[in-house]
Amino acid sequence: MSDLKRFGVSIEEDLLRKFDKFIKEHNYGNRSEAIRDMVRKELVNEEWVKSEEKIAGAIVMVYNHHKRELMDNLIDIQHSYQESIISSQHIHLDHNRCLEVIIVKGKIGEVYQLESKLKAVKGVKHASLAKSTLGKGI
Ligand code: NI
Incomplete structure:
Protein backbone atom coordinates (compact mmCIF):
# COMPACT_ATOMS: atom_id res chain seq x y z
CA MET A 1 0.00 0.00 0.00
CA SER A 51 -15.95 2.39 -21.44
CA GLU A 52 -17.00 1.60 -25.01
CA GLU A 53 -18.15 -1.86 -23.99
CA LYS A 54 -21.79 -2.85 -24.23
CA ILE A 55 -24.05 -4.25 -21.56
CA ALA A 56 -27.60 -5.38 -21.15
CA GLY A 57 -29.57 -4.64 -18.02
CA ALA A 58 -32.56 -2.96 -16.49
CA ILE A 59 -33.23 0.32 -14.76
CA VAL A 60 -35.86 0.05 -12.05
CA MET A 61 -37.38 3.22 -10.70
CA VAL A 62 -40.15 4.41 -8.43
CA TYR A 63 -41.68 7.86 -8.73
CA ASN A 64 -44.62 10.00 -7.75
CA HIS A 65 -46.49 10.65 -10.98
CA HIS A 66 -48.34 13.66 -9.48
CA LYS A 67 -45.12 15.67 -9.31
CA ARG A 68 -45.38 18.50 -11.84
CA GLU A 69 -43.65 17.95 -15.18
CA LEU A 70 -42.19 14.65 -13.98
CA MET A 71 -43.82 12.49 -16.65
CA ASP A 72 -42.80 14.92 -19.42
CA ASN A 73 -39.22 14.93 -18.18
CA LEU A 74 -39.02 11.16 -17.95
CA ILE A 75 -40.40 10.74 -21.45
CA ASP A 76 -38.08 13.39 -22.91
CA ILE A 77 -35.05 11.70 -21.38
CA GLN A 78 -36.11 8.27 -22.60
CA HIS A 79 -36.62 9.56 -26.14
CA SER A 80 -33.05 10.89 -26.21
CA TYR A 81 -31.76 7.44 -25.28
CA GLN A 82 -34.02 5.38 -27.54
CA GLU A 83 -31.01 3.61 -29.04
CA SER A 84 -30.19 2.10 -25.65
CA ILE A 85 -33.76 1.31 -24.58
CA ILE A 86 -35.32 -1.95 -25.71
CA SER A 87 -38.59 -1.75 -23.84
CA SER A 88 -40.19 -0.47 -20.68
CA GLN A 89 -43.01 -1.44 -18.39
CA HIS A 90 -45.05 0.80 -16.14
CA ILE A 91 -46.85 -0.50 -13.08
CA HIS A 92 -49.18 1.62 -10.90
CA LEU A 93 -48.10 0.82 -7.33
CA ASP A 94 -50.85 2.83 -5.67
CA HIS A 95 -52.72 6.10 -6.18
CA ASN A 96 -49.54 8.21 -6.23
CA ARG A 97 -46.62 6.01 -7.02
CA CYS A 98 -45.50 4.21 -10.13
CA LEU A 99 -42.87 1.57 -10.74
CA GLU A 100 -41.13 1.54 -14.08
CA VAL A 101 -38.69 -1.00 -15.46
CA ILE A 102 -36.65 0.03 -18.48
CA ILE A 103 -34.80 -2.74 -20.28
CA VAL A 104 -31.54 -1.44 -21.71
CA LYS A 105 -28.87 -2.66 -24.09
CA GLY A 106 -26.02 -0.47 -25.26
CA LYS A 107 -22.76 1.25 -24.39
CA ILE A 108 -22.11 1.20 -20.66
CA GLY A 109 -21.47 4.94 -20.59
CA GLU A 110 -24.77 5.76 -22.28
CA VAL A 111 -26.74 3.45 -20.00
CA TYR A 112 -25.11 5.02 -16.93
CA GLN A 113 -25.91 8.49 -18.24
CA LEU A 114 -29.51 7.47 -18.74
CA GLU A 115 -29.71 6.13 -15.20
CA SER A 116 -28.22 9.25 -13.64
CA LYS A 117 -30.49 11.58 -15.64
CA LEU A 118 -33.59 9.65 -14.62
CA LYS A 119 -32.42 9.58 -11.01
CA ALA A 120 -31.99 13.37 -11.02
CA VAL A 121 -35.60 14.10 -12.06
CA LYS A 122 -37.56 15.69 -9.24
CA GLY A 123 -40.13 13.23 -7.88
CA VAL A 124 -38.08 10.14 -8.68
CA LYS A 125 -37.67 8.42 -5.33
CA HIS A 126 -35.37 5.68 -6.46
CA ALA A 127 -33.65 4.56 -9.65
CA SER A 128 -31.17 1.77 -9.90
CA LEU A 129 -29.41 0.06 -12.77
CA ALA A 130 -29.09 -3.71 -12.61
CA LYS A 131 -26.11 -4.49 -14.81
CA SER A 132 -26.02 -7.72 -16.74
CA THR A 133 -24.06 -8.77 -19.77
CA LEU A 134 -24.59 -9.56 -23.42
CA GLY A 135 -22.99 -12.86 -22.47
CA LYS A 136 -20.47 -12.96 -25.35
CA GLY A 137 -17.37 -13.32 -23.21
CA ILE A 138 -18.71 -15.87 -20.74
NI1 NI B 1 -48.59 4.74 -12.82
Missing part, protein backbone atom coordinates in the same frame (compact mmCIF):
# COMPACT_ATOMS: atom_id res chain seq x y z
CA SER A 2 1.28 3.48 -0.78
CA ASP A 3 1.81 6.02 2.02
CA LEU A 4 -1.33 7.13 3.77
CA LYS A 5 -2.09 10.85 3.68
CA ARG A 6 -4.43 12.66 6.02
CA PHE A 7 -6.95 15.31 5.06
CA GLY A 8 -9.74 17.13 6.88
CA VAL A 9 -13.38 16.79 5.92
CA SER A 10 -16.19 19.18 6.81
CA ILE A 11 -19.59 17.57 6.96
CA GLU A 12 -23.05 18.42 8.30
CA GLU A 13 -23.84 16.84 11.67
CA ASP A 14 -26.89 15.07 10.36
CA LEU A 15 -25.03 13.60 7.40
CA LEU A 16 -22.18 12.47 9.65
CA ARG A 17 -24.64 10.72 11.96
CA LYS A 18 -26.07 8.84 8.97
CA PHE A 19 -22.57 8.04 7.75
CA ASP A 20 -21.57 6.60 11.14
CA LYS A 21 -24.70 4.46 11.13
CA PHE A 22 -23.77 3.25 7.63
CA ILE A 23 -20.22 2.45 8.80
CA LYS A 24 -21.58 0.35 11.66
CA GLU A 25 -24.07 -1.49 9.47
CA HIS A 26 -21.44 -2.28 6.87
CA ASN A 27 -18.86 -3.37 9.45
CA TYR A 28 -16.19 -0.83 8.55
CA GLY A 29 -13.50 -0.46 11.22
CA ASN A 30 -13.52 3.32 11.01
CA ARG A 31 -14.50 6.31 8.89
CA SER A 32 -11.24 6.31 6.90
CA GLU A 33 -11.78 2.75 5.79
CA ALA A 34 -15.32 3.54 4.64
CA ILE A 35 -14.26 6.69 2.78
CA ARG A 36 -11.42 4.85 1.00
CA ASP A 37 -13.89 2.18 -0.13
CA MET A 38 -16.36 4.78 -1.39
CA VAL A 39 -13.65 6.64 -3.32
CA ARG A 40 -12.52 3.39 -4.96
CA LYS A 41 -16.09 2.54 -5.88
CA GLU A 42 -16.59 5.94 -7.51
CA LEU A 43 -13.33 5.62 -9.44
CA VAL A 44 -14.35 2.20 -10.75
CA ASN A 45 -17.71 3.67 -11.74
CA GLU A 46 -15.90 6.44 -13.58
CA GLU A 47 -13.95 3.84 -15.57
CA TRP A 48 -17.18 2.09 -16.50
CA VAL A 49 -18.75 5.32 -17.66
CA LYS A 50 -15.90 5.94 -20.11
